[in-house]
Amino acid sequence: MSENQNENQNKLGDTSSDVTVPSETGTAVGPAERFQDPGVPAHKARLTDTDPRAAKRAERTVTFLFVLSILGTIGSIVAYVMIPPEGTTSSVRLSTLLIGLGLAVSLLGIGIAGIHWAKALMGDREFVQERHTLATQGEDREAAVNDLNEGLADSGVVGRRGMLKGAFFGALALFPLAIAVPLIGSVGGDWNISKFKHTMWKRGMRLAIDPSGRPIKATDVTVGSVFHVVPETTEEFRATHEWITEKSKAVVLMVRLNPEDLQTDQSPEGEDWSYEGIVAYSKICTHVGCPVALYEQQTHHLLCPCHQSTFDIADSAKVVFGPANRRLPQLPITVDDEGYLVAQDDFAEPIGPSFWERLK
Known part of the structure:
Protein backbone atom coordinates (compact mmCIF):
# COMPACT_ATOMS: atom_id res chain seq x y z
CA MET A 1 0.00 0.00 0.00
CA SER A 2 1.45 3.41 -1.02
CA GLU A 3 2.03 6.36 1.28
CA ASN A 4 -0.84 8.29 -0.39
CA GLN A 5 -3.27 5.42 0.28
CA ASN A 6 -2.20 5.26 3.92
CA GLU A 7 -2.66 8.98 4.25
CA ASN A 8 -6.15 8.85 2.73
CA GLN A 9 -7.17 5.96 5.00
CA ASN A 10 -6.00 7.83 8.09
CA LYS A 11 -8.08 10.80 7.02
CA LEU A 12 -11.17 8.64 6.64
CA GLY A 13 -10.70 7.19 10.11
CA ASP A 14 -10.27 10.59 11.73
CA THR A 15 -13.45 11.63 13.57
CA SER A 16 -12.13 14.78 15.26
CA SER A 17 -14.03 18.04 15.13
CA ASP A 18 -11.46 19.60 12.76
CA VAL A 19 -12.47 17.39 9.81
CA THR A 20 -14.41 19.18 7.08
CA VAL A 21 -16.92 17.46 4.80
CA PRO A 22 -17.75 18.58 1.26
CA SER A 23 -21.27 19.94 0.89
CA GLU A 24 -23.62 19.39 -2.06
CA THR A 25 -22.30 22.59 -3.61
CA GLY A 26 -18.74 21.33 -3.38
CA THR A 27 -17.61 23.71 -0.64
CA ALA A 28 -16.09 22.51 2.64
CA VAL A 29 -18.46 22.52 5.66
CA GLY A 30 -17.10 22.68 9.21
CA PRO A 31 -18.58 21.33 12.49
CA ALA A 32 -20.38 24.58 13.31
CA GLU A 33 -22.34 24.44 10.05
CA ARG A 34 -23.07 20.69 10.21
CA PHE A 35 -24.50 20.66 13.77
CA GLN A 36 -26.93 23.45 14.53
CA ASP A 37 -27.48 24.49 18.15
CA PRO A 38 -31.19 23.94 18.88
CA GLY A 39 -31.05 26.52 21.66
CA VAL A 40 -33.04 26.61 24.87
CA PRO A 41 -36.76 25.87 24.51
CA ALA A 42 -39.18 28.66 25.32
CA HIS A 43 -40.08 28.85 28.99
CA LYS A 44 -43.64 27.83 29.86
CA ALA A 45 -44.89 29.93 32.73
CA ARG A 46 -46.52 28.11 35.62
CA LEU A 47 -49.56 29.39 37.48
CA ARG A 125 -35.92 28.20 33.63
CA GLU A 126 -33.17 26.57 31.58
CA PHE A 127 -29.90 28.46 31.23
CA VAL A 128 -26.84 27.96 29.08
CA GLN A 129 -23.44 28.45 30.63
CA GLU A 130 -20.62 28.66 28.14
CA ARG A 131 -17.63 26.50 28.94
CA HIS A 132 -14.47 28.30 29.75
CA THR A 133 -11.40 27.79 31.83
CA LEU A 134 -12.07 28.81 35.42
CA ALA A 135 -9.24 30.91 36.72
CA THR A 136 -8.50 32.15 40.20
CA GLN A 137 -8.74 35.84 39.42
CA GLY A 138 -10.90 37.95 41.65
CA GLU A 139 -13.41 38.67 38.90
CA ILE A 184 -30.08 6.69 73.15
CA GLY A 185 -32.85 5.22 75.29
CA SER A 186 -31.75 1.68 74.42
CA VAL A 187 -28.11 2.23 75.41
CA GLY A 188 -28.85 1.34 79.00
CA GLY A 189 -30.91 -1.71 78.10
CA ASP A 190 -30.64 -5.29 79.22
CA TRP A 191 -27.31 -6.78 78.13
CA ASN A 192 -27.56 -10.00 80.13
CA ILE A 193 -26.31 -12.48 77.56
CA SER A 194 -27.03 -15.44 79.84
CA LYS A 195 -30.61 -15.22 78.60
CA PHE A 196 -29.40 -16.56 75.26
CA LYS A 197 -28.04 -19.70 76.91
CA HIS A 198 -31.30 -20.96 78.42
CA THR A 199 -34.96 -21.24 77.47
CA MET A 200 -38.09 -21.73 79.57
CA TRP A 201 -38.07 -25.51 79.08
CA LYS A 202 -37.78 -27.34 82.40
CA ARG A 203 -37.98 -30.91 83.61
CA GLY A 204 -41.55 -32.20 83.48
CA MET A 205 -42.92 -29.31 81.36
CA ARG A 206 -45.42 -30.62 78.84
CA LEU A 207 -45.10 -30.13 75.10
CA ALA A 208 -48.03 -28.17 73.66
CA ILE A 209 -49.24 -27.42 70.15
CA ASP A 210 -48.42 -23.94 68.83
CA PRO A 211 -50.44 -21.71 68.95
CA SER A 212 -53.39 -23.36 70.72
CA GLY A 213 -51.36 -24.44 73.75
CA ARG A 214 -53.00 -27.88 73.92
CA PRO A 215 -50.69 -30.53 75.47
CA ILE A 216 -49.72 -33.48 73.28
CA LYS A 217 -49.95 -37.16 74.12
CA ALA A 218 -47.51 -39.60 72.56
CA THR A 219 -50.45 -41.52 71.11
CA ASP A 220 -51.48 -38.39 69.14
CA VAL A 221 -48.22 -38.44 67.18
CA THR A 222 -48.23 -40.81 64.22
CA VAL A 223 -45.21 -41.84 62.14
CA GLY A 224 -44.35 -39.06 59.67
CA SER A 225 -46.41 -36.39 61.44
CA VAL A 226 -44.92 -33.00 62.31
CA PHE A 227 -45.87 -30.77 65.25
CA HIS A 228 -44.91 -27.17 65.96
CA VAL A 229 -44.38 -27.19 69.71
CA VAL A 230 -44.14 -24.66 72.55
CA PRO A 231 -44.01 -25.16 76.32
CA GLU A 232 -47.39 -25.55 78.02
CA THR A 233 -48.29 -22.35 79.90
CA THR A 234 -51.36 -20.61 81.20
CA GLU A 235 -53.57 -18.58 78.89
CA GLU A 236 -52.83 -15.47 80.95
CA PHE A 237 -49.10 -15.84 80.46
CA ARG A 238 -49.53 -16.28 76.69
CA ALA A 239 -51.12 -12.79 76.61
CA THR A 240 -48.01 -11.10 78.03
CA HIS A 241 -45.04 -9.58 76.25
CA GLU A 242 -42.71 -11.89 78.19
CA TRP A 243 -44.33 -14.86 76.49
CA ILE A 244 -43.38 -13.47 73.07
CA THR A 245 -39.76 -13.23 74.16
CA GLU A 246 -39.64 -16.67 75.75
CA LYS A 247 -41.56 -18.37 72.96
CA SER A 248 -39.15 -17.04 70.33
CA LYS A 249 -36.36 -19.01 72.02
CA ALA A 250 -38.30 -22.12 73.03
CA VAL A 251 -40.09 -23.04 69.77
CA VAL A 252 -39.57 -26.68 68.77
CA LEU A 253 -40.28 -28.89 65.77
CA MET A 254 -41.32 -32.42 66.75
CA VAL A 255 -41.35 -35.38 64.31
CA ARG A 256 -42.10 -39.06 64.72
CA LEU A 257 -39.94 -41.49 62.75
CA ASN A 258 -39.76 -45.23 62.64
CA PRO A 259 -37.41 -46.10 65.50
CA GLU A 260 -35.24 -48.13 63.11
CA ASP A 261 -34.69 -44.98 60.97
CA LEU A 262 -33.03 -43.17 63.85
CA GLN A 263 -29.27 -43.37 63.55
CA THR A 264 -28.94 -42.01 67.08
CA ASP A 265 -31.49 -41.21 69.74
CA GLN A 266 -29.15 -40.69 72.66
CA SER A 267 -27.24 -37.83 74.19
CA PRO A 268 -23.42 -37.84 74.19
CA GLU A 269 -23.70 -39.19 77.74
CA GLY A 270 -25.78 -42.16 76.55
CA GLU A 271 -29.15 -40.94 77.84
CA ASP A 272 -32.28 -41.48 75.76
CA TRP A 273 -33.45 -38.13 74.35
CA SER A 274 -36.30 -39.46 72.19
CA TYR A 275 -39.42 -41.49 72.88
CA GLU A 276 -40.42 -44.37 70.56
CA GLY A 277 -39.10 -42.54 67.48
CA ILE A 278 -40.43 -39.10 68.54
CA VAL A 279 -37.68 -36.45 68.38
CA ALA A 280 -37.84 -32.72 69.10
CA TYR A 281 -35.37 -30.10 67.88
CA SER A 282 -35.07 -26.35 68.16
CA LYS A 283 -36.68 -24.48 65.25
CA ILE A 284 -34.07 -21.70 65.42
CA CYS A 285 -31.50 -22.14 62.65
CA THR A 286 -27.91 -22.14 63.88
CA HIS A 287 -26.88 -19.92 60.94
CA VAL A 288 -28.72 -16.60 61.46
CA GLY A 289 -31.76 -17.65 63.49
CA CYS A 290 -34.46 -18.15 60.84
CA PRO A 291 -37.34 -20.54 61.65
CA VAL A 292 -36.53 -24.03 60.34
CA ALA A 293 -39.81 -25.73 59.51
CA LEU A 294 -39.73 -27.32 56.04
CA TYR A 295 -39.68 -31.07 56.63
CA GLU A 296 -39.14 -33.64 53.86
CA GLN A 297 -40.57 -36.95 55.06
CA GLN A 298 -38.77 -39.30 52.66
CA THR A 299 -35.24 -38.05 53.39
CA HIS A 300 -35.93 -36.88 56.98
CA HIS A 301 -34.29 -33.57 56.04
CA LEU A 302 -35.27 -30.28 57.64
CA LEU A 303 -34.71 -27.18 55.49
CA CYS A 304 -34.19 -23.56 56.52
CA PRO A 305 -36.01 -21.36 53.95
CA CYS A 306 -33.67 -18.38 54.38
CA HIS A 307 -30.32 -19.77 53.22
CA GLN A 308 -31.11 -23.45 52.53
CA SER A 309 -29.25 -24.94 55.46
CA THR A 310 -30.37 -28.58 55.66
CA PHE A 311 -30.40 -30.78 58.76
CA ASP A 312 -30.83 -34.56 59.05
CA ILE A 313 -33.49 -35.27 61.67
CA ALA A 314 -32.67 -38.99 61.67
CA ASP A 315 -29.05 -38.27 62.60
CA SER A 316 -29.20 -35.82 65.52
CA ALA A 317 -30.12 -32.91 63.16
CA LYS A 318 -26.57 -32.62 61.88
CA VAL A 319 -25.88 -30.25 58.97
CA VAL A 320 -25.85 -31.93 55.56
CA PHE A 321 -25.95 -28.79 53.40
CA GLY A 322 -25.77 -25.03 53.62
CA PRO A 323 -23.96 -22.33 55.59
CA ALA A 324 -24.95 -23.50 59.09
CA ASN A 325 -21.99 -25.06 60.90
CA ARG A 326 -23.71 -26.63 63.94
CA ARG A 327 -26.55 -29.08 64.33
CA LEU A 328 -29.89 -28.06 65.77
CA PRO A 329 -30.03 -28.45 69.57
CA GLN A 330 -32.21 -31.38 70.61
CA LEU A 331 -34.85 -31.15 73.33
CA PRO A 332 -34.74 -34.32 75.43
CA ILE A 333 -38.28 -35.68 75.85
CA THR A 334 -40.18 -38.51 77.53
CA VAL A 335 -43.74 -39.11 78.74
CA ASP A 336 -45.36 -38.53 82.13
CA ASP A 337 -47.73 -40.81 84.04
CA GLU A 338 -50.70 -39.59 81.96
CA GLY A 339 -49.01 -40.29 78.63
CA TYR A 340 -48.29 -36.64 77.80
CA LEU A 341 -44.98 -35.76 76.20
CA VAL A 342 -42.78 -33.77 78.58
CA ALA A 343 -39.28 -32.30 78.52
CA GLN A 344 -36.54 -34.08 80.44
CA ASP A 345 -34.71 -30.78 80.77
CA ASP A 346 -33.75 -27.65 78.82
CA PHE A 347 -31.64 -27.83 75.67
CA ALA A 348 -28.15 -29.07 76.47
CA GLU A 349 -26.60 -26.18 74.48
CA PRO A 350 -27.59 -22.62 73.54
CA ILE A 351 -30.09 -22.39 70.71
CA GLY A 352 -29.68 -20.33 67.55
CA PRO A 353 -26.62 -18.75 65.93
CA SER A 354 -23.32 -17.95 67.61
CA PHE A 355 -22.90 -15.00 69.95
CA TRP A 356 -20.09 -13.65 72.08
CA GLU A 357 -19.07 -15.69 75.11
CA ARG A 358 -20.74 -18.82 73.77
CA LEU A 359 -18.93 -21.88 75.03
CA LYS A 360 -20.15 -24.28 72.34
Whole structure:
Protein backbone atom coordinates (compact mmCIF):
# COMPACT_ATOMS: atom_id res chain seq x y z
CA MET A 1 0.00 0.00 0.00
CA SER A 2 1.45 3.41 -1.02
CA GLU A 3 2.03 6.36 1.28
CA ASN A 4 -0.84 8.29 -0.39
CA GLN A 5 -3.27 5.42 0.28
CA ASN A 6 -2.20 5.26 3.92
CA GLU A 7 -2.66 8.98 4.25
CA ASN A 8 -6.15 8.85 2.73
CA GLN A 9 -7.17 5.96 5.00
CA ASN A 10 -6.00 7.83 8.09
CA LYS A 11 -8.08 10.80 7.02
CA LEU A 12 -11.17 8.64 6.64
CA GLY A 13 -10.70 7.19 10.11
CA ASP A 14 -10.27 10.59 11.73
CA THR A 15 -13.45 11.63 13.57
CA SER A 16 -12.13 14.78 15.26
CA SER A 17 -14.03 18.04 15.13
CA ASP A 18 -11.46 19.60 12.76
CA VAL A 19 -12.47 17.39 9.81
CA THR A 20 -14.41 19.18 7.08
CA VAL A 21 -16.92 17.46 4.80
CA PRO A 22 -17.75 18.58 1.26
CA SER A 23 -21.27 19.94 0.89
CA GLU A 24 -23.62 19.39 -2.06
CA THR A 25 -22.30 22.59 -3.61
CA GLY A 26 -18.74 21.33 -3.38
CA THR A 27 -17.61 23.71 -0.64
CA ALA A 28 -16.09 22.51 2.64
CA VAL A 29 -18.46 22.52 5.66
CA GLY A 30 -17.10 22.68 9.21
CA PRO A 31 -18.58 21.33 12.49
CA ALA A 32 -20.38 24.58 13.31
CA GLU A 33 -22.34 24.44 10.05
CA ARG A 34 -23.07 20.69 10.21
CA PHE A 35 -24.50 20.66 13.77
CA GLN A 36 -26.93 23.45 14.53
CA ASP A 37 -27.48 24.49 18.15
CA PRO A 38 -31.19 23.94 18.88
CA GLY A 39 -31.05 26.52 21.66
CA VAL A 40 -33.04 26.61 24.87
CA PRO A 41 -36.76 25.87 24.51
CA ALA A 42 -39.18 28.66 25.32
CA HIS A 43 -40.08 28.85 28.99
CA LYS A 44 -43.64 27.83 29.86
CA ALA A 45 -44.89 29.93 32.73
CA ARG A 46 -46.52 28.11 35.62
CA LEU A 47 -49.56 29.39 37.48
CA THR A 48 -47.36 30.30 40.41
CA ASP A 49 -45.20 32.41 38.06
CA THR A 50 -48.09 34.55 36.84
CA ASP A 51 -50.50 34.56 39.79
CA PRO A 52 -49.13 35.85 43.14
CA ARG A 53 -52.08 34.30 44.97
CA ALA A 54 -51.26 30.85 43.57
CA ALA A 55 -47.64 31.29 44.62
CA LYS A 56 -48.79 32.22 48.12
CA ARG A 57 -51.03 29.17 48.30
CA ALA A 58 -48.16 26.94 47.22
CA GLU A 59 -45.93 28.52 49.84
CA ARG A 60 -48.52 27.89 52.56
CA THR A 61 -48.92 24.29 51.41
CA VAL A 62 -45.19 23.61 51.56
CA THR A 63 -44.93 25.30 54.96
CA PHE A 64 -47.84 23.21 56.25
CA LEU A 65 -46.15 19.99 55.09
CA PHE A 66 -42.90 20.90 56.84
CA VAL A 67 -44.81 21.74 60.03
CA LEU A 68 -46.66 18.42 59.70
CA SER A 69 -43.27 16.70 59.49
CA ILE A 70 -42.18 18.45 62.69
CA LEU A 71 -45.36 17.28 64.45
CA GLY A 72 -44.75 13.72 63.23
CA THR A 73 -41.25 13.75 64.70
CA ILE A 74 -42.51 15.10 68.02
CA GLY A 75 -45.33 12.53 68.01
CA SER A 76 -42.97 9.60 67.52
CA ILE A 77 -40.78 10.78 70.41
CA VAL A 78 -43.82 11.23 72.67
CA ALA A 79 -45.06 7.74 71.73
CA TYR A 80 -41.67 6.24 72.57
CA VAL A 81 -41.56 7.97 75.97
CA MET A 82 -45.21 7.66 77.03
CA ILE A 83 -45.99 4.14 75.75
CA PRO A 84 -42.93 1.95 76.41
CA PRO A 85 -42.99 -1.47 74.67
CA GLU A 86 -43.24 -3.59 77.77
CA GLY A 87 -45.83 -5.46 79.82
CA THR A 88 -48.38 -6.84 77.40
CA THR A 89 -48.57 -7.70 73.74
CA SER A 90 -51.11 -4.94 73.15
CA SER A 91 -48.76 -2.28 74.53
CA VAL A 92 -45.96 -3.46 72.22
CA ARG A 93 -48.27 -3.29 69.22
CA LEU A 94 -49.60 0.15 70.19
CA SER A 95 -46.12 1.55 70.80
CA THR A 96 -44.80 0.20 67.50
CA LEU A 97 -47.83 1.51 65.62
CA LEU A 98 -47.61 5.04 67.02
CA ILE A 99 -43.83 5.33 66.58
CA GLY A 100 -44.14 4.05 63.00
CA LEU A 101 -46.96 6.47 62.19
CA GLY A 102 -44.94 9.38 63.58
CA LEU A 103 -41.89 8.45 61.48
CA ALA A 104 -44.07 7.99 58.38
CA VAL A 105 -45.68 11.43 58.78
CA SER A 106 -42.28 13.02 59.42
CA LEU A 107 -40.60 11.50 56.36
CA LEU A 108 -43.57 11.93 54.02
CA GLY A 109 -43.97 15.56 55.11
CA ILE A 110 -40.37 16.36 54.20
CA GLY A 111 -40.48 14.41 50.94
CA ILE A 112 -43.80 15.74 49.62
CA ALA A 113 -42.94 19.29 50.69
CA GLY A 114 -39.63 19.14 48.85
CA ILE A 115 -41.28 17.88 45.65
CA HIS A 116 -44.06 20.48 45.76
CA TRP A 117 -41.55 23.24 46.50
CA ALA A 118 -39.39 22.27 43.54
CA LYS A 119 -42.33 22.01 41.13
CA ALA A 120 -44.29 25.10 42.18
CA LEU A 121 -41.89 27.63 43.69
CA MET A 122 -38.30 27.03 42.65
CA GLY A 123 -37.13 28.50 39.36
CA ASP A 124 -37.59 26.20 36.39
CA ARG A 125 -35.92 28.20 33.63
CA GLU A 126 -33.17 26.57 31.58
CA PHE A 127 -29.90 28.46 31.23
CA VAL A 128 -26.84 27.96 29.08
CA GLN A 129 -23.44 28.45 30.63
CA GLU A 130 -20.62 28.66 28.14
CA ARG A 131 -17.63 26.50 28.94
CA HIS A 132 -14.47 28.30 29.75
CA THR A 133 -11.40 27.79 31.83
CA LEU A 134 -12.07 28.81 35.42
CA ALA A 135 -9.24 30.91 36.72
CA THR A 136 -8.50 32.15 40.20
CA GLN A 137 -8.74 35.84 39.42
CA GLY A 138 -10.90 37.95 41.65
CA GLU A 139 -13.41 38.67 38.90
CA ASP A 140 -14.14 34.98 38.34
CA ARG A 141 -14.56 34.31 42.05
CA GLU A 142 -16.90 37.25 42.36
CA ALA A 143 -18.93 36.03 39.39
CA ALA A 144 -19.22 32.54 40.92
CA VAL A 145 -20.45 33.98 44.22
CA ASN A 146 -23.00 36.09 42.37
CA ASP A 147 -24.25 33.01 40.51
CA LEU A 148 -24.67 31.11 43.77
CA ASN A 149 -26.53 34.01 45.36
CA GLU A 150 -28.84 34.26 42.36
CA GLY A 151 -29.61 30.54 42.52
CA LEU A 152 -30.27 30.71 46.23
CA ALA A 153 -32.60 33.66 45.79
CA ASP A 154 -34.36 31.91 42.91
CA SER A 155 -35.04 28.84 45.08
CA GLY A 156 -37.08 30.92 47.48
CA VAL A 157 -35.23 29.77 50.61
CA VAL A 158 -34.49 33.24 51.93
CA GLY A 159 -35.85 36.72 51.62
CA ARG A 160 -39.54 36.87 50.92
CA ARG A 161 -40.29 33.39 52.30
CA GLY A 162 -38.96 33.52 55.82
CA MET A 163 -41.69 31.30 57.28
CA LEU A 164 -41.01 28.65 54.66
CA LYS A 165 -37.32 28.80 55.46
CA GLY A 166 -37.98 28.29 59.17
CA ALA A 167 -40.30 25.34 58.56
CA PHE A 168 -37.79 23.77 56.17
CA PHE A 169 -34.80 23.93 58.50
CA GLY A 170 -36.95 23.01 61.51
CA ALA A 171 -38.22 19.82 59.87
CA LEU A 172 -34.74 18.76 58.79
CA ALA A 173 -33.23 19.54 62.18
CA LEU A 174 -35.89 17.73 64.24
CA PHE A 175 -36.32 14.56 62.20
CA PRO A 176 -33.02 12.92 63.35
CA LEU A 177 -34.35 13.13 66.91
CA ALA A 178 -37.04 10.56 66.03
CA ILE A 179 -34.24 8.04 65.45
CA ALA A 180 -31.70 9.30 67.98
CA VAL A 181 -34.01 9.31 71.03
CA PRO A 182 -34.93 5.58 70.82
CA LEU A 183 -31.28 4.71 70.15
CA ILE A 184 -30.08 6.69 73.15
CA GLY A 185 -32.85 5.22 75.29
CA SER A 186 -31.75 1.68 74.42
CA VAL A 187 -28.11 2.23 75.41
CA GLY A 188 -28.85 1.34 79.00
CA GLY A 189 -30.91 -1.71 78.10
CA ASP A 190 -30.64 -5.29 79.22
CA TRP A 191 -27.31 -6.78 78.13
CA ASN A 192 -27.56 -10.00 80.13
CA ILE A 193 -26.31 -12.48 77.56
CA SER A 194 -27.03 -15.44 79.84
CA LYS A 195 -30.61 -15.22 78.60
CA PHE A 196 -29.40 -16.56 75.26
CA LYS A 197 -28.04 -19.70 76.91
CA HIS A 198 -31.30 -20.96 78.42
CA THR A 199 -34.96 -21.24 77.47
CA MET A 200 -38.09 -21.73 79.57
CA TRP A 201 -38.07 -25.51 79.08
CA LYS A 202 -37.78 -27.34 82.40
CA ARG A 203 -37.98 -30.91 83.61
CA GLY A 204 -41.55 -32.20 83.48
CA MET A 205 -42.92 -29.31 81.36
CA ARG A 206 -45.42 -30.62 78.84
CA LEU A 207 -45.10 -30.13 75.10
CA ALA A 208 -48.03 -28.17 73.66
CA ILE A 209 -49.24 -27.42 70.15
CA ASP A 210 -48.42 -23.94 68.83
CA PRO A 211 -50.44 -21.71 68.95
CA SER A 212 -53.39 -23.36 70.72
CA GLY A 213 -51.36 -24.44 73.75
CA ARG A 214 -53.00 -27.88 73.92
CA PRO A 215 -50.69 -30.53 75.47
CA ILE A 216 -49.72 -33.48 73.28
CA LYS A 217 -49.95 -37.16 74.12
CA ALA A 218 -47.51 -39.60 72.56
CA THR A 219 -50.45 -41.52 71.11
CA ASP A 220 -51.48 -38.39 69.14
CA VAL A 221 -48.22 -38.44 67.18
CA THR A 222 -48.23 -40.81 64.22
CA VAL A 223 -45.21 -41.84 62.14
CA GLY A 224 -44.35 -39.06 59.67
CA SER A 225 -46.41 -36.39 61.44
CA VAL A 226 -44.92 -33.00 62.31
CA PHE A 227 -45.87 -30.77 65.25
CA HIS A 228 -44.91 -27.17 65.96
CA VAL A 229 -44.38 -27.19 69.71
CA VAL A 230 -44.14 -24.66 72.55
CA PRO A 231 -44.01 -25.16 76.32
CA GLU A 232 -47.39 -25.55 78.02
CA THR A 233 -48.29 -22.35 79.90
CA THR A 234 -51.36 -20.61 81.20
CA GLU A 235 -53.57 -18.58 78.89
CA GLU A 236 -52.83 -15.47 80.95
CA PHE A 237 -49.10 -15.84 80.46
CA ARG A 238 -49.53 -16.28 76.69
CA ALA A 239 -51.12 -12.79 76.61
CA THR A 240 -48.01 -11.10 78.03
CA HIS A 241 -45.04 -9.58 76.25
CA GLU A 242 -42.71 -11.89 78.19
CA TRP A 243 -44.33 -14.86 76.49
CA ILE A 244 -43.38 -13.47 73.07
CA THR A 245 -39.76 -13.23 74.16
CA GLU A 246 -39.64 -16.67 75.75
CA LYS A 247 -41.56 -18.37 72.96
CA SER A 248 -39.15 -17.04 70.33
CA LYS A 249 -36.36 -19.01 72.02
CA ALA A 250 -38.30 -22.12 73.03
CA VAL A 251 -40.09 -23.04 69.77
CA VAL A 252 -39.57 -26.68 68.77
CA LEU A 253 -40.28 -28.89 65.77
CA MET A 254 -41.32 -32.42 66.75
CA VAL A 255 -41.35 -35.38 64.31
CA ARG A 256 -42.10 -39.06 64.72
CA LEU A 257 -39.94 -41.49 62.75
CA ASN A 258 -39.76 -45.23 62.64
CA PRO A 259 -37.41 -46.10 65.50
CA GLU A 260 -35.24 -48.13 63.11
CA ASP A 261 -34.69 -44.98 60.97
CA LEU A 262 -33.03 -43.17 63.85
CA GLN A 263 -29.27 -43.37 63.55
CA THR A 264 -28.94 -42.01 67.08
CA ASP A 265 -31.49 -41.21 69.74
CA GLN A 266 -29.15 -40.69 72.66
CA SER A 267 -27.24 -37.83 74.19
CA PRO A 268 -23.42 -37.84 74.19
CA GLU A 269 -23.70 -39.19 77.74
CA GLY A 270 -25.78 -42.16 76.55
CA GLU A 271 -29.15 -40.94 77.84
CA ASP A 272 -32.28 -41.48 75.76
CA TRP A 273 -33.45 -38.13 74.35
CA SER A 274 -36.30 -39.46 72.19
CA TYR A 275 -39.42 -41.49 72.88
CA GLU A 276 -40.42 -44.37 70.56
CA GLY A 277 -39.10 -42.54 67.48
CA ILE A 278 -40.43 -39.10 68.54
CA VAL A 279 -37.68 -36.45 68.38
CA ALA A 280 -37.84 -32.72 69.10
CA TYR A 281 -35.37 -30.10 67.88
CA SER A 282 -35.07 -26.35 68.16
CA LYS A 283 -36.68 -24.48 65.25
CA ILE A 284 -34.07 -21.70 65.42
CA CYS A 285 -31.50 -22.14 62.65
CA THR A 286 -27.91 -22.14 63.88
CA HIS A 287 -26.88 -19.92 60.94
CA VAL A 288 -28.72 -16.60 61.46
CA GLY A 289 -31.76 -17.65 63.49
CA CYS A 290 -34.46 -18.15 60.84
CA PRO A 291 -37.34 -20.54 61.65
CA VAL A 292 -36.53 -24.03 60.34
CA ALA A 293 -39.81 -25.73 59.51
CA LEU A 294 -39.73 -27.32 56.04
CA TYR A 295 -39.68 -31.07 56.63
CA GLU A 296 -39.14 -33.64 53.86
CA GLN A 297 -40.57 -36.95 55.06
CA GLN A 298 -38.77 -39.30 52.66
CA THR A 299 -35.24 -38.05 53.39
CA HIS A 300 -35.93 -36.88 56.98
CA HIS A 301 -34.29 -33.57 56.04
CA LEU A 302 -35.27 -30.28 57.64
CA LEU A 303 -34.71 -27.18 55.49
CA CYS A 304 -34.19 -23.56 56.52
CA PRO A 305 -36.01 -21.36 53.95
CA CYS A 306 -33.67 -18.38 54.38
CA HIS A 307 -30.32 -19.77 53.22
CA GLN A 308 -31.11 -23.45 52.53
CA SER A 309 -29.25 -24.94 55.46
CA THR A 310 -30.37 -28.58 55.66
CA PHE A 311 -30.40 -30.78 58.76
CA ASP A 312 -30.83 -34.56 59.05
CA ILE A 313 -33.49 -35.27 61.67
CA ALA A 314 -32.67 -38.99 61.67
CA ASP A 315 -29.05 -38.27 62.60
CA SER A 316 -29.20 -35.82 65.52
CA ALA A 317 -30.12 -32.91 63.16
CA LYS A 318 -26.57 -32.62 61.88
CA VAL A 319 -25.88 -30.25 58.97
CA VAL A 320 -25.85 -31.93 55.56
CA PHE A 321 -25.95 -28.79 53.40
CA GLY A 322 -25.77 -25.03 53.62
CA PRO A 323 -23.96 -22.33 55.59
CA ALA A 324 -24.95 -23.50 59.09
CA ASN A 325 -21.99 -25.06 60.90
CA ARG A 326 -23.71 -26.63 63.94
CA ARG A 327 -26.55 -29.08 64.33
CA LEU A 328 -29.89 -28.06 65.77
CA PRO A 329 -30.03 -28.45 69.57
CA GLN A 330 -32.21 -31.38 70.61
CA LEU A 331 -34.85 -31.15 73.33
CA PRO A 332 -34.74 -34.32 75.43
CA ILE A 333 -38.28 -35.68 75.85
CA THR A 334 -40.18 -38.51 77.53
CA VAL A 335 -43.74 -39.11 78.74
CA ASP A 336 -45.36 -38.53 82.13
CA ASP A 337 -47.73 -40.81 84.04
CA GLU A 338 -50.70 -39.59 81.96
CA GLY A 339 -49.01 -40.29 78.63
CA TYR A 340 -48.29 -36.64 77.80
CA LEU A 341 -44.98 -35.76 76.20
CA VAL A 342 -42.78 -33.77 78.58
CA ALA A 343 -39.28 -32.30 78.52
CA GLN A 344 -36.54 -34.08 80.44
CA ASP A 345 -34.71 -30.78 80.77
CA ASP A 346 -33.75 -27.65 78.82
CA PHE A 347 -31.64 -27.83 75.67
CA ALA A 348 -28.15 -29.07 76.47
CA GLU A 349 -26.60 -26.18 74.48
CA PRO A 350 -27.59 -22.62 73.54
CA ILE A 351 -30.09 -22.39 70.71
CA GLY A 352 -29.68 -20.33 67.55
CA PRO A 353 -26.62 -18.75 65.93
CA SER A 354 -23.32 -17.95 67.61
CA PHE A 355 -22.90 -15.00 69.95
CA TRP A 356 -20.09 -13.65 72.08
CA GLU A 357 -19.07 -15.69 75.11
CA ARG A 358 -20.74 -18.82 73.77
CA LEU A 359 -18.93 -21.88 75.03
CA LYS A 360 -20.15 -24.28 72.34
